Amino acid sequence: MHEETVYEALSNAHDDEGHWAFGTGFDEPLAGVDTTVPDGIDPADLGAYCLMLGDDALVLAQRLTQWITNAPELEEEVAIGNIGLDLLGQARLLLARAGSVGVLGRSRDLATDSIPDEDALAYFRDADEFRSTALVEAPNGDFARTMLRLLAAATVRLAVFARLRDSRDPVLAAIAAKGVKELTYHRDHAARWVLRLGDGTEESHRRAQDGVAAVWPLLADLFTATDVETRLAAAGVAVDPAGVRDEVRDVLTQVLQRATLSVPEWPAETGPRGRLGEHGPELTELLDTLQGLARQHPAATW
Amino acid sequence: MSAPTLERPAPDEAALLEQFDATLAADHRIEPRDWMPEGYRKTLIRQVAQHAHSEIIGMQPEGDWLLAAPSLRRKSVLLAKVQDEAGHGMYLYSAAETLGADRADLTDKLVEQKQKYSSIFNYPTLSYADVGVIGWLVDGAAICNQVPLCRSSYGPYARAMIRICKEESFHQRQGYELLMTMMRGTDEQRAMVQDAVDRWWWPTLMMFGPPDEHSPNTAQSMAWGIKRHTNDELRQKFVDMSVPQAEVLGVTFPDPELEFDPETGHYRFGKLDWEEFKRVVGGQGPMNAIRLARRRAARDDNAWVTEAATAYARKHEGAVA
Ligand SMILES: [Fe+2]
Ligand SMILES: [Fe+2]
Numbered sequence: 001m002h003e004e005t006v007y008e009a010l011s012n013a014h015d016d017e018g019h020w021a022f023g024t025g026f027d028e029p030l031a032g033v034d035t036t037v038p039d040g041i042d043p044a045d046l047g048a049y050c051l052m053l054g055d056d057a058l059v060l061a062q063r064l065t066q067w068i069t070n071a072p073e074l075e076e077e078v079a080i081g082n083i084g085l086d087l088l089g090q091a092r093l094l095l096a097r098a099g100s101v102g103v104l105g106r107s108r109d110l111a112t113d114s115i116p117d118e119d120a121l122a123y124f125r126d127a128d129e130f131r132s133t134a135l136v137e138a139p140n141g142d143f144a145r146t147m148l149r150l151l152a153a154a155t156v157r158l159a160v161f162a163r164l165r166d167s168r169d170p171v172l173a174a175i176a177a178k179g180v181k182e183l184t185y186h187r188d189h190a191a192r193w194v195l196r197l198g199d200g201t202e203e204s205h206r207r208a209q210d211g212v213a214a215v216w217p218l219l220a221d222l223f224t225a226t227d228v229e230t231r232l233a234a235a236g237v238a239v240d241p242a243g244v245r246d247e248v249r250d251v252l253t254q255v256l257q258r259a260t261l262s263v264p265e266w267p268a269e270t271g272p273r274g275r276l277g278e279h280g281p282e283l284t285e286l287l288d289t290l291q292g293l294a295r296q297h298p299a300a301t302w
Numbered sequence: 303m304s305a306p307t308l309e310r311p312a313p314d315e316a317a318l319l320e321q322f323d324a325t326l327a328a329d330h331r332i333e334p335r336d337w338m339p340e341g342y343r344k345t346l347i348r349q350v351a352q353h354a355h356s357e358i359i360g361m362q363p364e365g366d367w368l369l370a371a372p373s374l375r376r377k378s379v380l381l382a383k384v385q386d387e388a389g390h391g392m393y394l395y396s397a398a399e400t401l402g403a404d405r406a407d408l409t410d411k412l413v414e415q416k417q418k419y420s421s422i423f424n425y426p427t428l429s430y431a432d433v434g435v436i437g438w439l440v441d442g443a444a445i446c447n448q449v450p451l452c453r454s455s456y457g458p459y460a461r462a463m464i465r466i467c468k469e470e471s472f473h474q475r476q477g478y479e480l481l482m483t484m485m486r487g488t489d490e491q492r493a494m495v496q497d498a499v500d501r502w503w504w505p506t507l508m509m510f511g512p513p514d515e516h517s518p519n520t521a522q523s524m525a526w527g528i529k530r531h532t533n534d535e536l537r538q539k540f541v542d543m544s545v546p547q548a549e550v551l552g553v554t555f556p557d558p559e560l561e562f563d564p565e566t567g568h569y570r571f572g573k574l575d576w577e578e579f580k581r582v583v584g585g586q587g588p589m590n591a592i593r594l595a596r597r598r599a600a601r602d603d604n605a606w607v608t609e610a611a612t613a614y615a616r617k618h619e620g621a622v623a
Contacts, residue, residue, distance in 0.1 A: 026382075068365050068381070069365045069596060070596065072608055074358070074391055077385065077388035078392070081382070085378060088377060088378050089378070095374075196610055201610050201613045203609075204613075207606070289369045290370065292370055293371075293372045294373065297491070299487075300488050301483060301487045302373045302480070302483060302484070
């Protein structure tokens with residue numbers, strides 16, 4: 001690298017044109033994609049389903065981001081950054097897909113026209129309009145609880161996404177195909193930590209077991225389909241969450257056993273909650289931070 | 303490290319020094335296994351460690367906006383940037399380890415205030431425009447400082463810098479692009495940008511270090527090839543580069559004396575407040591205590607995690623987990 005040319009490149013880099021820093025990876029998520037909804041699929045249902053999956057990713061990304069600059073090791077800062085970026089990418093695609101089929105609710109009226117759909121949905125919906133689940137909304141706790149939650153969330157999501165690759169909505173199928181690779185890495189990363197912590201020191205074992213105790217009850221509302229999911233599953237678009245329960249339970253049991261952790265009883269199912277807009281105060285708090293600045297300047301472009 | 307060969311007597315220090323000097327004179331790289339004077343090794347460890355610490359502490363000012371970034375695209379870009387800085391810290395700690403230092407020990411020295419980091423990170427980030435201005439000016443100044451270090455006489459450091467400089471130029475562009483977007487936005491956004499520029503301009507100029515007449519180690523470091531330009535030369539270069547960029551952006555720098563000098567072809571600029579610089583470097587900046595406290599907490603509160611990983615590795619020797 002020659003010094004003088006580097007300086008020059010810097011001075012000339014600012015012609016206000018597309019020398020975009022990170023390539024085009026962060027630009028409009030669905031740019032150039034055919035977003036037509038195939039025959040026989042209800043756009044409102046499809047949009048609602050994309051919100052469920054998109055909100056889970058957005059909320060979990062926000063939770064993981066809370067670790068940045070606070071993580072145990074620099075390697076872990078990088079890993080959590082990677083996982084957070086993957087989930088943000090999934091959230092952007094899914095929220096954009098919801099927007100593309102017209103599922104925007106009140107958010108579109110609150111946000112300026114120049115704000116893209118993904119941001120209208122992320123920043124201008126209130127908690128009761130979110131469709132995320134308690135599993136991703138719960139506070140991080142310590143590093144052990146964070147990794148147990150990530151393990152559970154990635155395992156569920158991977159099981160769903162693996163099946164969604166065959167969705168009759170080609171956009172959803174493509175999003176799922178990309179996501180499967182990412183989620184496999186997330187699940188492995190979390191599983192490795194659960195092994196190390198469970199089978200590490202006395203303290204880490206105790207913390208991991210406490211993490212299990214905190215995370216397991218959050219599985220209670222995940223495996224009963226909402227009406228939207230039932231209709232879409234019948235149409236070959238969505239996954240009935242009841243169909244992934246056994247797989248998820250097997251994977252989690254295996255990891256916990258290998259980690260020398262005891263496996264608690266599977267929680268009694270409550271039926272859907274978060275998917276219907278029922279959330280605890282921790283989601284409102286999370287959204288206050290996430291949305292505050294954007295809502296303070298509703299006419300701004302960023 | 304290779305075992306010393308026993309048959310041959312070790313060449314005496316004078317001969318080694320001669321060889322070291324010859325390597326520098328030929329503009330070749332010193333590599334970890336080469337003999338080097340103790341002073342060179344110590345100075346380099348301090349330089350590389352201070353740089354590594356700056357990358358890691360430097361995650362915090364912008365990291366403070368990660369949770370509140372005003373669009374999902376901006377959030378992604380910022381997360382990628384902050385993550386890059388963690389990576390930079392890792393490459394640099396590795397380079398320091400080739401000189402015999404230890405990462406955990408260097409982190410302890412940072413937390414115990416035995417080693418410094420760039421004083422620029424002791425200022426608060428008050429608005430989202432600060433994210434843009436840090437990218438444009440702070441990463442920009444870092445690039446000016448660091449591009450010459452791609453030719454550092456110490457091989458591992460030079461190679462780490464080549465990789466880092468490429469990423470820093472992305473950082474600078476994303477910062478400038480954010481500011482451009484904000485300047486096209488609302489009046490409020492434009493005011494945020496100008497305010498951030500006003501606050502960051504002078505601290506950025508101080509990133510190049512004290513003026514040459516008060517920089518006692520510069521001569522030795524330049525002779526050793528671990529510093530390639532003086533502080534004042536780099537500062538001037540940065541000012542000359544930044545003024546036209548500010549004009550394109552539509553902001554001004556808070557310096558009434560800033561003026562182009564047709565005779566020298568450079569911009570003249572006002573005097574820096576070196577008393578403030580000393581205060582901030584000496585730990586009295588607005589955010590010093592907070593930055594170090596967070597780094598200390600990341601080390602202490604999670605010590606049990608690292609212990610667990612070590613214990614697990616010991617139990618499962620040979621296992622890849
Ligand atoms: Fe950096
Ligand atoms: Fe940077």
